[in-house]
Amino acid sequence: MASASSQAYEVIKAEIISGRFPPGHRLVESDLTVLCDVSRTPVREALRRLVSEGLAEFSPNYGAQVADLAGEDLEALYELRTLIEGYAARRAATRISAAQIAELEALADRMEHLAGQPSVVPEEASANSRFHRIIVEAAKSSRLVSASNLVVEAPLVLRTIEHYSLEERARSMQHHRELIAAFKARDSQWAESVMISHIKAAFAAISRELSNRKTA
Amino acid sequence: MASASSQAYEVIKAEIISGRFPPGHRLVESDLTVLCDVSRTPVREALRRLVSEGLAEFSPNYGAQVADLAGEDLEALYELRTLIEGYAARRAATRISAAQIAELEALADRMEHLAGQPSVVPEEASANSRFHRIIVEAAKSSRLVSASNLVVEAPLVLRTIEHYSLEERARSMQHHRELIAAFKARDSQWAESVMISHIKAAFAAISRELSNRKTA
DNA sequence: TAATAATTTATTGTATACGATTATGCCGGG
DNA sequence: CCCGGCATAATCGTATACAATAAATTATTA
Incomplete structure (x- = not known):
């Protein structure tokens, strides 16, 4: 079985690329825990990775959101x-x-x-x-x-x-x-x-x- | 005060760039918690970031080590x-x-x-x-x-x-x-x-x- | 003695609890 | 009617505890 962290990464990435999470959509950690069926810790790791790959953006004390290339x-x-x-x-x-x-x-x-x-x-x-x-x-x-x-x-x-x-x-x-x-x-x-x-x-x-x- | 996560990042990065952590050096999370004076969670985030920037390498269930450009x-x-x-x-x-x-x-x-x-x-x-x-x-x-x-x-x-x-x-x-x-x-x-x-x-x-x- | 299996230890992976921060909506005053 | 401050809720940031995995060590047997 894949690690919880990589599982969360794949699930969230799929949502973003499919467009089910539109640009600007806020990626709330607690919501993602139920979607990915893992705890917040691996969700956070997945989010940081998506940010580093440019698929999401991040603001301190606010969280991540789907990258918006409009700007x-x-x-x-x-x-x-x-x-x-x-x-x-x-x-x-x-x-x-x-x-x-x-x-x-x-x-x-x-x-x-x-x-x-x-x-x-x-x-x-x-x-x-x-x-x-x-x-x-x-x-x-x-x-x-x-x-x-x-x-x-x-x-x-x-x-x-x-x-x-x-x-x-x-x-x-x-x-x-x-x-x-x-x-x-x-x-x-x-x-x-x-x-x-x-x-x-x-x-x-x-x-x-x-x-x-x-x-x- | 800077966040624990970014503090850990700065401290570890400084160790790597200064050479006090040589290439190949294993970055054990529990050791870094005492060095950075934060808990494991922000240390892990810092490590993942260093990996994404190419300053460290990562193996599952083994952890991170300082990037070795020799290979x-x-x-x-x-x-x-x-x-x-x-x-x-x-x-x-x-x-x-x-x-x-x-x-x-x-x-x-x-x-x-x-x-x-x-x-x-x-x-x-x-x-x-x-x-x-x-x-x-x-x-x-x-x-x-x-x-x-x-x-x-x-x-x-x-x-x-x-x-x-x-x-x-x-x-x-x-x-x-x-x-x-x-x-x-x-x-x-x-x-x-x-x-x-x-x-x-x-x-x-x-x-x-x-x-x-x-x-x- | 050498190889192998069992056990212990060290370390990472994940979950959860608590505290800090920020956004939101309400209320009162201008 | 609009603006600012206060209370509340939502969310992130961090710490810690526990579980899973891999490495090292020791014990056992051929």
Whole structure:
């Protein structure tokens, strides 16, 4: 059985990413104890971890709340993400294993299959997360993993992938395929460049979606 | 009075950075309670935070120990640091305030004064940390602060600055002055480039020092 | 004597109780 | 009617007690 602390972490994180806990939602410890079925101590540890990963914010003597990226400079966040994930792709190109490439291809297959559906299902989003995670791990730099968590996990609270247009989803699939090609060619520059395009495209979609939300 | 949790954090961090807790040293919670004069709960919180910042490592049912960079790929760590701090300097160039530039100059004065001394004193090291911190904050990107902590704080456990040669210290001072000049000129490219040089030079010094340690 | 099992000890993991702090709503005065 | 202070409730911060786990030691047997 998983530890109470990690269990609480997973449960709360799932609530946040699914959107059941919306941005700004106050994370009251005593409420979370009943949700996670553990005591306050592991709940607190889970909250501190979520804060350190940028999924929640914290104020002394007030507690944690779900991170609200509305007030944050999204362009800066995505610039940083471009930098970090681009670097990850660059390193991965010369270090990724055949098994990892095979897994990327399986995930790309799966996503393309799901991309035919009218709306983005959770499985498509999680496959996408896994795809990125494999690349970061293939870069073989422990700090890079932590750094990328900081900029990759946080934007998930926006759940913008659910609103991708068909064209945007198709382009995203294309990027995945091209990344795999770059890895097979062991071409660092190519891999980095595709990854940067991939993230810039995501930012464009997010900007559009967010301006729509405001006017709606 | 500061909270027990942050007090524990400061005390333990100081022990680690000063080297009184060497890399690999096991951080036993009950020992730390007497050192920090708080109970185990805030000690645990402090430890988790140190782990999230890369200053300590953690194993389940075993506890935390001071991070040991010996097993880590230092070149990768410094590459990432170059990326992140270079980006910070680039952004800071167009965003830094006059007051912040003034503080950088005061710190540079102080460090140059201390650099005349035969050995590096703690104050010189802390002034250097503060110098870098101001630049990262001037970049005005909240995630960037967390990301830079990850790559800036961790190498402090090596305490290599104490072994800088006179030439290396002089070059470091020169970099500080040139960074200030680049900021005054609001030149992003210049600032980034000097910062990259600054970190590459630090890495060279560290590599030399570490190979010396091995053979000694 | 060496290997293995049982026991003890040390340490972490979790729960809960109490105290401190802050937000909230009510009441009275301006 | 609005504003400020007071009482109350809600929540976090910390301490401590107990349970679970892993390491170390000792005892036992081949």
